[in-house]
Amino acid sequence: MMTQELFREDAMLLHCDATVTGVGEGGVLLDRTVCYPLGGGQAGDTGWLIAGEQRWRVTDTRKSKEQPGAIVHLIDGDPPALGAAVRVEVDAARREAHRRFHTATHLLCALLPYPVDGCSITETYARLDFHTDEPFDKDAIQAGLDRLVAEAHPVRHRWITEAELDANPGLVRSMSVQPPRGLGRVRVLEIDGVDLQPCGGTHVSNTAQIGAVVVTRIEKKAAKTRRVVLGFAG
Structure with a gap:
């Protein structure tokens, strides 16, 4: 499943709601994201995934090597469950x-x-x-x-x-x-x-x-x- 790249149209957008569509490659794949993945000479975004009281630090964002068009959010800790609803937040200063x-x-x-x-x-x-x-x-x-x-x-x-x-x-x-x-x-x-x-x-x-x-x-x-x-x- 491809990831909808919200950052392409609005670089000022710093958060969005998303659904976990996959877990692997050291991180989490989402149906949509505000996080820019490493590419074109620009470093990937960092930030957070949030679900209720749980928070996961996004340590980097990369293009999936296994699923063309999908974006992997590398995180610390055990990932949220497949299908989980999360809030994606970008590190605004970065x-x-x-x-x-x-x-x-x-x-x-x-x-x-x-x-x-x-x-x-x-x-x-x-x-x-x-x-x-x-x-x-x-x-x-x-x-x-x-x-x-x-x-x-x-x-x-x-x-x-x-x-x-x-x-x-x-x-x-x-x-x-x-x-x-x-x-x-x-x-x-x-x-x-x-x-x-x-x-x-x-x-x-x-x-x-x-x-x-x-x-x-x-x-x-x-x-x-x-x-x-x-x-x-x-």
Whole structure:
């Protein structure tokens, strides 16, 4: 059974009611969830499952290896029973960090027009690896980020058909993560006047909500790879 992915349409939704549809792979499968599973460079959500007085800590969220389209919530302790009704709650602070960092990486893509060959979005930092041998100016990148955040560009997602994506192959910036195929449509993230590319992650709704992010370092990882690492100010 596939899991309804509520986070795809509303990254601000932090809880929902769900039913346990399976137990295995170290966790619990649900019919619907607000928890984002590890993928696309973004870490999985953590949080809680709640049933009455019982609480289970969700230590990670992953895509099921055994049931395509299902999401596994890794938990501490013995799982709830099959068919049990539970409340799913996301760790709000972790989700907020992921949303801010992920949108900030899209701003980096707008500032640095090179293919992306690596990405990691976590609670404490984000990084993008760009396929280029061009040198990067840390101060210039920081100034660009500060400007795009301050300009308060609206951020929204929409869906396009796979045919539309095929007609616009330049929308795909990543060399290592390709949009999922076979569903007939692809989710794209649009930062008004700044960036448009396929993305299934969680984001803020306006660049101003990213707040103060800093370029903590720039590294030459290989002859054709330049890494930019972001952190939060303070």
